[in-house]
Amino acid sequence: MAMPVINLGELEGEKRSKTMSLLHDACQNWGFFWLENHGIEDGVMEAVKRLVKQHYEESMRESFYESELAQGLRRGTKASDADWETSFFYRHRPDSNINDLPQLVRDAMKQYVEQVVKLAEKLAELLSDNLGLPTTYLKNAFAEPFVGTKVAMYPKCSNPELVMGLRGHTDAGGIILLLQDDTVPGLEFLKDGEWVAVPPAQGHRIFVNLGDQVEVVSNGVYKSIRHRVLADGTGSRLSIATFYNPGGDAIISPAAELVYPSRYRFQDYLDYYTNTKFSDKASRFQNMKRVSYNKFL
Numbered sequence: 001m002a003m004p005v006i007n008l009g010e011l012e013g014e015k016r017s018k019t020m021s022l023l024h025d026a027c028q029n030w031g032f033f034w035l036e037n038h039g040i041e042d043g044v045m046e047a048v049k050r051l052v053k054q055h056y057e058e059s060m061r062e063s064f065y066e067s068e069l070a071q072g073l074r075r076g077t078k079a080s081d082a083d084w085e086t087s088f089f090y091r092h093r094p095d096s097n098i099n100d101l102p103q104l105v106r107d108a109m110k111q112y113v114e115q116v117v118k119l120a121e122k123l124a125e126l127l128s129d130n131l132g133l134p135t136t137y138l139k140n141a142f143a144e145p146f147v148g149t150k151v152a153m154y155p156k157c158s159n160p161e162l163v164m165g166l167r168g169h170t171d172a173g174g175i176i177l178l179l180q181d182d183t184v185p186g187l188e189f190l191k192d193g194e195w196v197a198v199p200p201a202q203g204h205r206i207f208v209n210l211g212d213q214v215e216v217v218s219n220g221v222y223k224s225i226r227h228r229v230l231a232d233g234t235g236s237r238l239s240i241a242t243f244y245n246p247g248g249d250a251i252i253s254p255a256a257e258l259v260y261p262s263r264y265r266f267q268d269y270l271d272y273y274t275n276t277k278f279s280d281k282a283s284r285f286q287n288m289k290r291v292s293y294n295k296f297l
Contacts, residue, residue: 044111186232261288
């Protein structure tokens with residue numbers, strides 16, 4: 001299956017409507033998509049990938065292969081409750097742990113994530129518009145947002161059939177923006193009951209998937225999709241995933257504009273329907289929300 005590719009450079013001008021429609025379809029029917037012309041500088045992306053890989057080789061690789069997990073796999077022990085990965089986490093907002101990061105990657109990581117945040121905020125606006133909500137709805141619902149980046153390597157594995165790179169899950173938060181390896185595969189998403197492989201990045205694309213809170217706010221219109229990472233026997237895979245999530249104190253609920261009316265007498269609906277049969281269904285539902293709310297206060 002050819003997964004959606006959204007060209008943000010086409011938001012300006014005559015292709016905007018088509019691009020917004022493609023984005024809406026990707027969020028509704030896939031829950032994940034590629035982004036092109038996203039505004040993150042190519043040089044910044046290349047620098048952070050290069051320095052993370054250098055740090056892995058210098059400071060993470062040896063200790064990982066000496067771990068109990070790696071030694072067990074060499075003995076042929078299946079690992080059903082572990083992930084074949086080594087990682088560190090950069091907390092960007094609301095408070096930063098930049099000084100806890102390896103010195104080698106600090107400047108590049110900070111510069112990269114600052115640009116990713118701007119992209120995440122832009123996507124939040126576009127998703128809100130496509131849902132028929134105020135442009136700032138998702139940004140306000142998430143405020144003050146938590147932004148963090150998981151920097152992971154999935155090392156080359158001699159027995160990939162015995163372990164998962166990362167076990168299947170959906171993401172808890174909001175919008176996830178992934179800068180991933182450009183040669184080693186492994187990421188898969190569940191689409192219509194089948195695992196779909198996400199190929200290595202091409203042409204400085206960013207991969208995006210939606211988390212559980214976007215599904216909640218959209219009242220299920222947009223989807224959070226289960227995904228996993230396979231261990232690979234040919235090489236080590238890089239993953240830099242930035243999470244644009246609601247803040248810890250944010251109160252999350254479906255947007256009122258997207259929730260169907262509830263707890264009304266069917267006769268009340270029929271009475272209203274009789275005079276509005278040929279009008280817009282959405283406005284009829286909105287009126288029934290008001291009726292049901294007032295009746296059942």
